[in-house]
Amino acid sequence: xxxxxxxxxxxxxxYHSANSNSDHEGFLLGEVRQEETVSISDTxxxxxxxxxxxxxxxxxxxxxLFSFYDYAGKVNDENLNRILKDRHKNVIGWYRFRRNTQxxxxxxxxxxxxxxxxxxxxxxxxxxxxxxxSTANNSTHALEYVLFRPNRSRYNQRVTLHIPNLGTTSQxxxxxxxVPNTSLNYAKVIKxxxxxxxxxxxxxxxxxxxxxxxxxxxxxxxxxxxxxxxxERVKEKFQEEVNKLKQQIALRKQKSAEEERRLQExxxxxxxxxxEENSEPLETSLLSRVVFHTPSTPxxxxxxxxxxxxxxxxxxxxxxxxxSLSSPTSAALLPRPQAVGSPGHPSPSPLGLxxxxxxxxxxxxxxxxxxxxxxxxxRQAAGQEDDDEEEEEDDDDDSSEYENLVSEVAQLPPVTxxxxxxxxxxxxxxxxxASVLGSQTS
Amino acid sequence: xxxxxxxxxxxxxxxxMNHALSTEKEEVMGLCIGEVDTNRIVHIHxxxxxxxxDKRKDRVEISPEQLSSAATEADYRLAxxxxxxxxxxxxxxxxxxxxxxxSHVDVRTQAMYQxxxxxxxxxxxxxxxxxxxxxxxxxxxxxFQSVQAQKGSExxxxxxxxHVVPHEAIGKVCLESAVELPxxxxxxxxxxxxxxxxxxxxxxxxxIHNGSVFTKNLCSQMSAVxxxxxxxxxxxxxxxxxxxxxxxxxxxxxxxELATM
Numbered sequence: 001x002x003x004x005x006x007x008x009x010x011x012x013x014x015y016h017s018a019n020s021n022s023d024h025e026g027f028l029l030g031e032v033r034q035e036e037t038v039s040i041s042d043t044x045x046x047x048x049x050x051x052x053x054x055x056x057x058x059x060x061x062x063x064x065l066f067s068f069y070d071y072a073g074k075v076n077d078e079n080l081n082r083i084l085k086d087r088h089k090n091v092i093g094w095y096r097f098r099r100n101t102q103x104x105x106x107x108x109x110x111x112x113x114x115x116x117x118x119x120x121x122x123x124x125x126x127x128x129x130x131x132x133x134s135t136a137n138n139s140t141h142a143l144e145y146v147l148f149r150p151n152r153s154r155y156n157q158r159v160t161l162h163i164p165n166l167g168t169t170s171q172x173x174x175x176x177x178x179v180p181n182t183s184l185n186y187a188k189v190i191k192x193x194x195x196x197x198x199x200x201x202x203x204x205x206x207x208x209x210x211x212x213x214x215x216x217x218x219x220x221x222x223x224x225x226x227x228x229x230x231x232e233r234v235k236e237k238f239q240e241e242v243n244k245l246k247q248q249i250a251l252r253k254q255k256s257a258e259e260e261r262r263l264q265e266x267x268x269x270x271x272x273x274x275x276e277e278n279s280e281p282l283e284t285s286l287l288s289r290v291v292f293h294t295p296s297t298p299x300x301x302x303x304x305x306x307x308x309x310x311x312x313x314x315x316x317x318x319x320x321x322x323x324s325l326s327s328p329t330s331a332a333l334l335p336r337p338q339a340v341g342s343p344g345h346p347s348p349s350p351l352g353l354x355x356x357x358x359x360x361x362x363x364x365x366x367x368x369x370x371x372x373x374x375x376x377x378x379r380q381a382a383g384q385e386d387d388d389e390e391e392e393e394d395d396d397d398d399s400s401e402y403e404n405l406v407s408e409v410a411q412l413p414p415v416t417x418x419x420x421x422x423x424x425x426x427x428x429x430x431x432x433x434a435s436v437l438g439s440q441t442s
Numbered sequence: 443x444x445x446x447x448x449x450x451x452x453x454x455x456x457x458x459m460n461h462a463l464s465t466e467k468e469e470v471m472g473l474c475i476g477e478v479d480t481n482r483i484v485h486i487h488x489x490x491x492x493x494x495x496d497k498r499k500d501r502v503e504i505s506p507e508q509l510s511s512a513a514t515e516a517d518y519r520l521a522x523x524x525x526x527x528x529x530x531x532x533x534x535x536x537x538x539x540x541x542x543x544x545s546h547v548d549v550r551t552q553a554m555y556q557x558x559x560x561x562x563x564x565x566x567x568x569x570x571x572x573x574x575x576x577x578x579x580x581x582x583x584x585x586f587q588s589v590q591a592q593k594g595s596e597x598x599x600x601x602x603x604x605h606v607v608p609h610e611a612i613g614k615v616c617l618e619s620a621v622e623l624p625x626x627x628x629x630x631x632x633x634x635x636x637x638x639x640x641x642x643x644x645x646x647x648x649x650i651h652n653g654s655v656f657t658k659n660l661c662s663q664m665s666a667v668x669x670x671x672x673x674x675x676x677x678x679x680x681x682x683x684x685x686x687x688x689x690x691x692x693x694x695x696x697x698x699e700l701a702t703m
Contacts, residue, residue: 007463008674014581015456019608058677063688103578138447139601140542140584146577158577163570166465166627166666173655174638178648187645194646197653204653207635210660217668218624224675225621229614231682236611238689245696252703 003126003147004162005056014143016061017097017130026061027084028093028128030054054092054126054147054159060084073108075115093126093147103131103146113150124151126159444560446482448532448585448604450474453616454488455606459581460620461491462536462567464667468494471504471535475516475528475615478561484531485607488615490515491622493630504533532563542568542582544599553588553597563587563602612678624668631659 005028017024035051060083062068068079084091094116096109105113105127117125127148134141147159181187199205450458454474461470471494476486490512492504509530516528533555535548544552544566555562564586571580585604588597635656644652 006670006673008460008670009677010463011456011459012674012677014459015452015612018452018455018606019610021608058673061681063685103576135601137601138603138605139586140582141604142580142582145579145581160572160577161579163463163466163579164666165463165570166662167467173659174634174652175644175648176638176641178643178645181645190646194650197646197650203639204650206657207653210657214628214660214664214668217664217672218628221621221624221668221672221675224672224679225617228612228675228678228682229617231679231686232611232613232617235682235686235689238686238693239610242689242693242696245693245700249696249700249703252700256703 001052001054001149001159002162003054003056003159004164007163007165009056009058010163013059013061013095013097013130017132020097023065023099024061024097025065026059026095027087027091028056028059028095028126029087029090030057030092031090032092032124052124056092056128057090059095060087069112069115073111073115075112075119077119080116080119088120091120091125092122093128095128095130097130097132099132101131103129103144105129105148105150110150117151124149128161444482444556445478445484445563445587445602448484448486448563448565448602449607450486450565450604451488451609451613451616452606453609453612454486456612457489457491457616457620458534458565458567458583460671461489461623462538462569462581464623466538466570469535469537470494471533473504473509473512473530474532474534474563474565475512476531477526477528478531482561484561484563486531487528488613489534489619491619491626493626531559531561532565534565534567537566537568538570540568542566542584544586549586549588549597549599552586552599553590556588565604621671624663624671627663627667628660631656631663 013026016026033053033055035053037049037051038046039049040046062083068083069075081088094113109127113125113127117123127150128145129148130143130145132141132143145161147161148157149159150157197204197206199208454476458472461472464470470491472492473490474486475488475490476484478484492508492512513530516530533552544564548564548566552562552564555564566584566586568580568582568584571582572578573580583604585602586599587602589600590596591598635652638652639649
């Protein structure tokens, strides 16, 4: 089996994935062809081999996770049809983007895949897995992609994904000199009949024609580009309005929660707050934060908001956890992995990476990028995918701050801790330890 | 250090990826446009696709003319649209089939740019990498600057953290940069052909051959680049139409929720 995807579709998937702070998924639309290759060998006159060619034309991104399946992995046919609508018949596969995880299908993905195969009626449905991984200092990132054919036997499940491109439009093919020839006959014939190809200016007619085709195509590209640009602006405006409304709602909720708390305190002024009581409002606000954030569209900074500075980041994490949890709007200030990087100077990394400049790669897991197997490298990331907001680990240089988070969580009542523990992003450390970070619901 | 980190807007990242994936036979390059804030973070808002000035596969260098005209474009057109002063803050190029780390030439080139602007950063996109054993494809990107090594006058690379920052919609400038690619490719082909065409000692058969090569190359560009580009743009339109409808519904729902509170 051979598979291909256009560079533009591939980049588009990367773009949508980069915009999401959790896993990202969607459907692959295209067509599957059978190509026959005839080969002649000594033993057979001709043997025809059928090659299945999977061509991905475009993708249909899902706006959020769990849009067509639930937590148990059961696919909802109605939602599926709502997402796909009339593109139902063009689906040839689906894809998933996750960060810091192994390149294997998770159990949930496998059961979803089985159901999709049945519901969509595509016997050889493919699954494209994108996994994203970074160095500890975030200077280098890798996006790995594998195409699976899970409905096939256990072996040969992976298919090479080819990205067609300009490749060999070599300009070396122009000839700068003619083959030496003194034959008068040759010169005469080619001059007489070759003249057909040229117009009165000595320019080849073909060139004028193809140039017209190119010009018309480029004009159309510009026109459609203009339409897309307008569309993007409209979408942006709606997104801003939706974000503003969400903020207003969040503010109102916060205000009413505070009022309730003040009322309660006013009614019981004598009692000293005990740890359990103190954590009560915390628990409700925590739960409301959790409910607020999953599984709807993750809250994100508006386009005009600047990512927090590194100084802000460090001071936030130094403060205790409690104040930052009470107001949902301050959640926007918690570090978002994509928006914030670690300081540029080499920090004393406990992970044992050598941050000093060296011509040879300092990342043990990328090898030398020339296709050497990654199996030899220590990738012991736990295969757990986090379907809630899975985040890239930020501030890798100081993992002790995450330990603080974990100890804070441990003090809360068990109910809260279990809610938080639902999603635990697995941390990849090059030295092989899969340290589990306390979940950070932002 | 002059730069603490680089924040690359996701729509600029999209254009870089488009460009890097457009050919596996040679290195492509471009310039990064943006601004540097008071925390020494370089924000890249868009990129400009450049023509290769050196057709050698393993070298990418930007000519002074390209740099100057890009700077002008950054000043007028881009600053105009965003309302903030923008300038050339770095360069990017691709490493098809090769490791993402900059070569010695790259590090030297970067050092040269840093002489005129300390905050100039270099980005490299490595693509068309495949691990035959696991059938895994890879795309990598890295950010670096150059420093003088302690010993001798050689330059060394230093790693700069880079993050792709979400940008929900594709900016106008990025879209325009993306659709420049077919035009640039056609321009390059025309220039090469013009030089060949001016050779007068060629016999008609050779001229027909060359003309056909031009036609063939242009056809290749149209199908591999323009066609795919158009398909992607149409898909964007389709996806946006759906998103807009969903956003409208969500806006109504939220407005109602706010009214009842």
